Amino acid sequence: MDPITNPFAPGAGTPPPELAGRDELRETVRVALQRVRGGRPTKSVLMVGLRGVGKTVLLDRMREEAEAADIQTLRVEAPEDRSLPAILAPQLRQSLLKLSRNEQAKELAQRALRALAGFAKSLKVKYEDIEVGFDFDPEPGLADNGDLEHDLQALLESAGLATQKAGTALAMFVDELQYVGEEELAALITALHRTAQRRLPVVLVGAGLPQLRGRTGRAKSYAERLFDFPEIGPLSPQAAKLAIAKPAKEQGVEVTPAALDRIVRETRGYPYFVQEWGKHSWDTADDSPITEEDVERASTTAIAALDESFFRVRFDRLTPAEKRYLRAMAELGPGPHRSGDIAEELGRGVTSLGPTRNQLIAKGMIWSPHHGDTAFTVPLFDEFMHRIMPGDDWRA
Numbered sequence: 001m002d003p004i005t006n007p008f009a010p011g012a013g014t015p016p017p018e019l020a021g022r023d024e025l026r027e028t029v030r031v032a033l034q035r036v037r038g039g040r041p042t043k044s045v046l047m048v049g050l051r052g053v054g055k056t057v058l059l060d061r062m063r064e065e066a067e068a069a070d071i072q073t074l075r076v077e078a079p080e081d082r083s084l085p086a087i088l089a090p091q092l093r094q095s096l097l098k099l100s101r102n103e104q105a106k107e108l109a110q111r112a113l114r115a116l117a118g119f120a121k122s123l124k125v126k127y128e129d130i131e132v133g134f135d136f137d138p139e140p141g142l143a144d145n146g147d148l149e150h151d152l153q154a155l156l157e158s159a160g161l162a163t164q165k166a167g168t169a170l171a172m173f174v175d176e177l178q179y180v181g182e183e184e185l186a187a188l189i190t191a192l193h194r195t196a197q198r199r200l201p202v203v204l205v206g207a208g209l210p211q212l213r214g215r216t217g218r219a220k221s222y223a224e225r226l227f228d229f230p231e232i233g234p235l236s237p238q239a240a241k242l243a244i245a246k247p248a249k250e251q252g253v254e255v256t257p258a259a260l261d262r263i264v265r266e267t268r269g270y271p272y273f274v275q276e277w278g279k280h281s282w283d284t285a286d287d288s289p290i291t292e293e294d295v296e297r298a299s300t301t302a303i304a305a306l307d308e309s310f311f312r313v314r315f316d317r318l319t320p321a322e323k324r325y326l327r328a329m330a331e332l333g334p335g336p337h338r339s340g341d342i343a344e345e346l347g348r349g350v351t352s353l354g355p356t357r358n359q360l361i362a363k364g365m366i367w368s369p370h371h372g373d374t375a376f377t378v379p380l381f382d383e384f385m386h387r388i389m390p391g392d393d394w395r396a
């Protein structure tokens with residue numbers, strides 16, 4: 001069918017034509033934001049899930065919904081190579097400038113901008129990558145200790161006071177939170193703890209890989225009480241079918257029940273794969289309805305497309321030793337696997353593989369669901385490893 005009208009949207013962070021199966025979570029966050037605005041005790045929300053389950057697009061949607069409800073939002077993505085203060089400061093500045101245009105909140109927002117100036121100036125020594133414009137001079141003693149934990153706390157507190165005065169809430173949407181360093185994560189948690197204690201309307205809506213939960217607990221033991229960790233998983237068969245059938249129907253195209261079942265089977269409900277199969281099934285079909293045969297034929301091109309993009313970008317960032325480690329895991333199946341079994345597959349000792357395993361965790365390729373267990377963070381990555389490193393050469 002006409003590729004021009006193809007509604008499906010595979011791609012990291014690309015909004016799907018139908019955001020299926022996430023209504024409950026959207027409602028949870030909507031309620032949380034309204035509660036925090038009303039000064040009621042509320043937990044921040046950290047959504048955890050594998051690659052490609054739709055964390056980023058969900059975060060973006062939640063942010064749009066928050067903005068529509070007049071909540072002040074900011075959005076950042078934690079990169080692997082920059083500090084949290086550096087990515088947060090410019091966004092916070094935007095929010096505070098906006099708040100300073102509110103008559104009620106003007107004074108407190110300006111004070112928060114002073115806090116931001118002190119914060120950036122004093123932390124620049126340690127976090128050289130901080131670059132933010134100054135609108136006001138720092139106020140001596142306000143968020144300028146040079147200690148992240150203390151200063152972030154003071155900064156979010158003054159931002160919270162301004163937000164409160166404006167009658168709104170400040171919702172910070174942070175993606176890829178697993179990349180935030182432990183010390184910075186600890187500081188963020190402490191700051192949120194403080195604003196929560198003072199019932200200030202500041203809340204974090206974050207997303208990250210499953211290791212985020214453990215990292216948060218290690219950074220601050222009381223984090224469990226401060227956050228909810230909803231798991232974002234594959235779509236239910238019903239939701240996956242809706243994600244395909246509804247956008248197709250909007251273009252006047254039907255999809256047979258057998259075709260939908262087949263897509264659910266092939267994709268196991270993982271949103272990224274659902275989009276990829278939807279796209280290729282559409283392109284393969286001659287006309288409506290899309291049939292199971294179309295889906296079957298589309299599977300080859302869908303897998304090839306995934307291999308070239310979704311899987312490939314991750315694979316290309318690996319060292320040869322890391323590739324071998326993942327290949328050995330794949331040899332054992334989808335996982336999770338015991339570290340000892342992986343080591344045995346490689347003919348090595350567990351301890352000597354520790355550094356490789358740690359690097360893979362830091363790169364967000366694997367995580368540890370339980371002590372001594374190792375699992376892929378990318379769904380169906382084991383099958384990809386078999387395709388990209390076939391045979392037994394990797395053992396050499």
Ligand SMILES: Nc1ncnc2c1ncn2[C@@H]1O[C@H](COP(=O)(O)OP(=O)(O)O)[C@@H](O)[C@H]1O
Nearest residue numbers: 010011013016020052053054055056057271272
């Ligand atoms: N609820 C959903 N229904 C249908 N498609 C979705 C849904 N969530 C995500 N997708 C699609 O899945 C892909 C991956 O989404 P993304 O948010 O980048 O995942 P993550 O951030 O978890 O890696 C995108 O192509 C997106 O359009």
Ligand SMILES: [Mg+2]
Nearest residue numbers: 013055056175
């Ligand atoms: Mg993402």
